[in-house]
Amino acid sequence: MRQSQLFTKTRREAPKDEVAKNAQLLIRAGYIHKEMAGVYAYLPLGLRVVEKIKKIVREEMDKIGGQEIIMTALQRKDLWEITDRWSDEKVDVWFKSTLKSGGEVGFGWSHEEPITEMMKNFIASYRDLPAYVYQFQTKLRNELRAKSGIMRGREFVMKDMYSYCIDEAAHKKFYNEAVDAYTRVFERVGLGAKTFLTFASGGAFTQFSHEFQTLSDAGEDTVYVDRAKKIAINQEVLSPEVMNQLGVKREELEEAKAIEVGNIFSFGDVKSKQLGLYYKDESGEQKPVILGSYGIGVTRLMGTLVEVFADEKGIVWPEEVAPFRVHLIEIASDNDEVKNEAKELYRELNEAGVEVLWDDRDARAGEKFADSDLLGIPLRIVVSEKTLAAGKFECTLRMTGRVEYKSLSELIGHLTSHV
Amino acid sequence: MRQSQLFTKTRREAPKDEVAKNAQLLIRAGYIHKEMAGVYAYLPLGLRVVEKIKKIVREEMDKIGGQEIIMTALQRKDLWEITDRWSDEKVDVWFKSTLKSGGEVGFGWSHEEPITEMMKNFIASYRDLPAYVYQFQTKLRNELRAKSGIMRGREFVMKDMYSYCIDEAAHKKFYNEAVDAYTRVFERVGLGAKTFLTFASGGAFTQFSHEFQTLSDAGEDTVYVDRAKKIAINQEVLSPEVMNQLGVKREELEEAKAIEVGNIFSFGDVKSKQLGLYYKDESGEQKPVILGSYGIGVTRLMGTLVEVFADEKGIVWPEEVAPFRVHLIEIASDNDEVKNEAKELYRELNEAGVEVLWDDRDARAGEKFADSDLLGIPLRIVVSEKTLAAGKFECTLRMTGRVEYKSLSELIGHLTSHV
Numbered sequence: 001m002r003q004s005q006l007f008t009k010t011r012r013e014a015p016k017d018e019v020a021k022n023a024q025l026l027i028r029a030g031y032i033h034k035e036m037a038g039v040y041a042y043l044p045l046g047l048r049v050v051e052k053i054k055k056i057v058r059e060e061m062d063k064i065g066g067q068e069i070i071m072t073a074l075q076r077k078d079l080w081e082i083t084d085r086w087s088d089e090k091v092d093v094w095f096k097s098t099l100k101s102g103g104e105v106g107f108g109w110s111h112e113e114p115i116t117e118m119m120k121n122f123i124a125s126y127r128d129l130p131a132y133v134y135q136f137q138t139k140l141r142n143e144l145r146a147k148s149g150i151m152r153g154r155e156f157v158m159k160d161m162y163s164y165c166i167d168e169a170a171h172k173k174f175y176n177e178a179v180d181a182y183t184r185v186f187e188r189v190g191l192g193a194k195t196f197l198t199f200a201s202g203g204a205f206t207q208f209s210h211e212f213q214t215l216s217d218a219g220e221d222t223v224y225v226d227r228a229k230k231i232a233i234n235q236e237v238l239s240p241e242v243m244n245q246l247g248v249k250r251e252e253l254e255e256a257k258a259i260e261v262g263n264i265f266s267f268g269d270v271k272s273k274q275l276g277l278y279y280k281d282e283s284g285e286q287k288p289v290i291l292g293s294y295g296i297g298v299t300r301l302m303g304t305l306v307e308v309f310a311d312e313k314g315i316v317w318p319e320e321v322a323p324f325r326v327h328l329i330e331i332a333s334d335n336d337e338v339k340n341e342a343k344e345l346y347r348e349l350n351e352a353g354v355e356v357l358w359d360d361r362d363a364r365a366g367e368k369f370a371d372s373d374l375l376g377i378p379l380r381i382v383v384s385e386k387t388l389a390a391g392k393f394e395c396t397l398r399m400t401g402r403v404e405y406k407s408l409s410e411l412i413g414h415l416t417s418h419v
Numbered sequence: 420m421r422q423s424q425l426f427t428k429t430r431r432e433a434p435k436d437e438v439a440k441n442a443q444l445l446i447r448a449g450y451i452h453k454e455m456a457g458v459y460a461y462l463p464l465g466l467r468v469v470e471k472i473k474k475i476v477r478e479e480m481d482k483i484g485g486q487e488i489i490m491t492a493l494q495r496k497d498l499w500e501i502t503d504r505w506s507d508e509k510v511d512v513w514f515k516s517t518l519k520s521g522g523e524v525g526f527g528w529s530h531e532e533p534i535t536e537m538m539k540n541f542i543a544s545y546r547d548l549p550a551y552v553y554q555f556q557t558k559l560r561n562e563l564r565a566k567s568g569i570m571r572g573r574e575f576v577m578k579d580m581y582s583y584c585i586d587e588a589a590h591k592k593f594y595n596e597a598v599d600a601y602t603r604v605f606e607r608v609g610l611g612a613k614t615f616l617t618f619a620s621g622g623a624f625t626q627f628s629h630e631f632q633t634l635s636d637a638g639e640d641t642v643y644v645d646r647a648k649k650i651a652i653n654q655e656v657l658s659p660e661v662m663n664q665l666g667v668k669r670e671e672l673e674e675a676k677a678i679e680v681g682n683i684f685s686f687g688d689v690k691s692k693q694l695g696l697y698y699k700d701e702s703g704e705q706k707p708v709i710l711g712s713y714g715i716g717v718t719r720l721m722g723t724l725v726e727v728f729a730d731e732k733g734i735v736w737p738e739e740v741a742p743f744r745v746h747l748i749e750i751a752s753d754n755d756e757v758k759n760e761a762k763e764l765y766r767e768l769n770e771a772g773v774e775v776l777w778d779d780r781d782a783r784a785g786e787k788f789a790d791s792d793l794l795g796i797p798l799r800i801v802v803s804e805k806t807l808a809a810g811k812f813e814c815t816l817r818m819t820g821r822v823e824y825k826s827l828s829e830l831i832g833h834l835t836s837h838v
Contacts, residue, residue: 073557
């Protein structure tokens with residue numbers, strides 16, 4: 001894409017009302033727009049990052065048998081009353097409204113109830129199980145405070161998956177597959193080293209739920225990390241018994257702030273019994289379906305990536321989620337030769353299937369470099385009179401600052417071997 | 420995909436509370452799930468159709484310079500008050516709620532106001548124009564009645580694009596490009612022959628707006644079609660003056676019911692003046708930006724396709740929007756040779772990049788054929804003892820019922836030449 005045609009612009013100053021680093025940088029760089037506290041629109045560059053994250057999550061969910069659907073924002077009161085989660089005393093993040101045709105409706109802050117209710121249409125026999133369904137849904141939550149940028153919003157994108165299994169053994173097997181899939185997601189987006197499978201409080205059915213916590217001072221949670229075991233324990237369940245049970249020692253645990261980027265949870269047969277989701281087993285006996293739920297905060301993950309990797313100059317995207325792979329900077333003044341060289345490189349890279357943002361704007365070099373640092377695209381390639389004379393392009397990795405000089409064929413070879 | 424793994428099932432009976440043909444068939448076939456009146460979830464097959472339509476629309480919007488973003492569901496009261504569209508007397512489809520932190524919020528039924536407000540961050544000079552932005556947004560509308568299935572819902576997906584131009588001439592040029600892009604969209608989804616550019620009532624700024632109306636008895640609108648000129652006139656503006664102006668004669672116009680699948684509209688400088696979106700021209704003079712809006716009802720389009728093409732046996736999808744290109748039906752009973760042949764064909768087709776739904780279920784032939792007719796996938800390929808003996812596959816086009824017998828190489832050749 002030609003940057004001169006991108007309608008968004010960078011800003012020097014962060015908006016005054018924005019305290020979170022992720023939102024400050026993403027707004028300054030033109031990735032997002034703040035509609036109101038905790039409510040952000042995603043502009044062309046931001047949407048590209050969201051879609052990259054979704055693609056990775058989708059691939060990993062599909063790999064373990066997930067089938068993608070999309071549920072609704074509007075929610076039936078009667079359904080949530082069955083599980084006693086309609087009243088504001090029980091769930092304090094509902095947005096509710098009134099239908100013109102009469103009656104109240106809610107706006108989806110979670111979707112276990114409607115998905116489980118829907119599955120009653122499709123699950124009757126043991127032959128219909130297992131079923132794994134997921135969606136990327138815009139969740140609406142009436143949070144009292146919203147000051148963590150896109151990490152805790154009133155409107156945000158979440159991937160939520162639900163597993164329907166025949167019994168506890170089948171559930172456990174899938175649960176473990178989901179843990180592995182989640183681990184791959186966080187590795188692929190670049191957070192593998194900082195993200196820990198974390199033991200957190202369970203519910204009526206299991207002692208623990210599991211979270212994926214990414215270490216960051218911007219986090220709202222406190223966890224205790226055992227780096228050798230690659231696990232963590234959420235503060236809420238830390239106790240001598242739990243440490244003993246997990247085989248960790250207090251003195252070996254490292255206390256850290258962390259961001260909950262994913263969570264997985266066993267409902268057992270509780271929701272199925274409440275909502276009436278039963279199947280007939282081989283002997284014809286009626287049994288409740290075993291339910292699990294698996295969430296990844298897609299936009300929260302995007303915010304986490306900014307919090308974890310950004311430096312004083314701006315955003316730094318890991319390669320797999322960057323809006324573009326290459327930021328091609330033309331320092332041309334009025335040199336047509338440089339302009340043509342940049343244009344030609346842009347064409348060659350596009351042809352090779354490399355996503356490029358080409359800064360073809362009529363702007364000063366300093367401004368272009370500052371914008372490039374702010375935008376955080378992984379590889380910067382400079383075309384200038386100097387590089388033209390040298391016969392090599394200047395290639396800088398945003399993450400490390402490492403500079404290399406490469407000929408066109410070296411560059412194409414390097415980039416396509418990675419694609 | 421293997422049909423035995425698809426969690427949705429077909430139903431013989433339509434739900435009793437559903438009067439619209441599109442919803443009846445889509446629910447029976449397992450494409451959608453009704454959450455409440457006018458509110459539908461999209462299941463794996465349905466989501467595939469939605470995404471196919473979005474892909475076509477996206478490609479055509481990108482071709483004319485559109486940049487994709489995603490705005491928010493939550494809407495600021497103060498913003499909509501500026502244009503006097505907050506009160507329920509002025510706009511009767513608002514869903515509204517109350518923030519825990521205080522104050523009212525609305526849920527987006529349209530997005531001209533927030534997008535135009537946002538563009539004030541990015542448009543200051545004539546150099547920042549034109550800008551064309553679009554989104555695929557879930558619109559929420561508090562409709563009093565909802566009985567047209569997915570054609571008029573309380574929650575539905577819409578593509579809305581907004582153009583920001585320097586003056587009326589630039590606007591007009593883009594407006595015409597958008598007409599062409601829309602024409603291509605409707606052609607590509609298979610509705611070209613039945614869809615007419617329709618003159619409808621304008622607003623403060625122009626005499627006409629333009630709709631794209633697809634002829635169908637399920638439509639809510641009445642239009643007057645001039646087939647030779649390939650235009651139509653909405654009943655609401657039909658008058659001797661208008662017919663004269665458009666060079667059509669009443670006796671040559673054909674009255675028809677139609678579904679509004681798209682609309683384009685000039686706002687002129689009205690919204691820009693209300694919201695304060697100005698730019699500085701070359702001489703430094705402050706001028707209001709000229710705004711246009713361009714909508715396509717994505718899920719409505721899906722419903723329209725069902726209404727227009729379905730027959731007494733079920734849904735019939737045009738090729739470009741079908742959830743799968745091929746429905747591979749294995750009639751195996753316990754014949755392992757047939758099963759292996761089907762499996763091998765499935766592998767070969769997937770390898771050739773052809774999307775296949777493989778009915779590998781242990782079910783009777785009659786049930787499989789009935790389901791296949793209901794699902795409406797364009798090409799049905801049968802593998803059975805009979806086809807095995809003949810050395811050719813039986814290939815039936817759902818749209819026409821035409822049957823051909825093809826060898827594997829003929830089949831692959833045919834399918835890949837079309838891809």
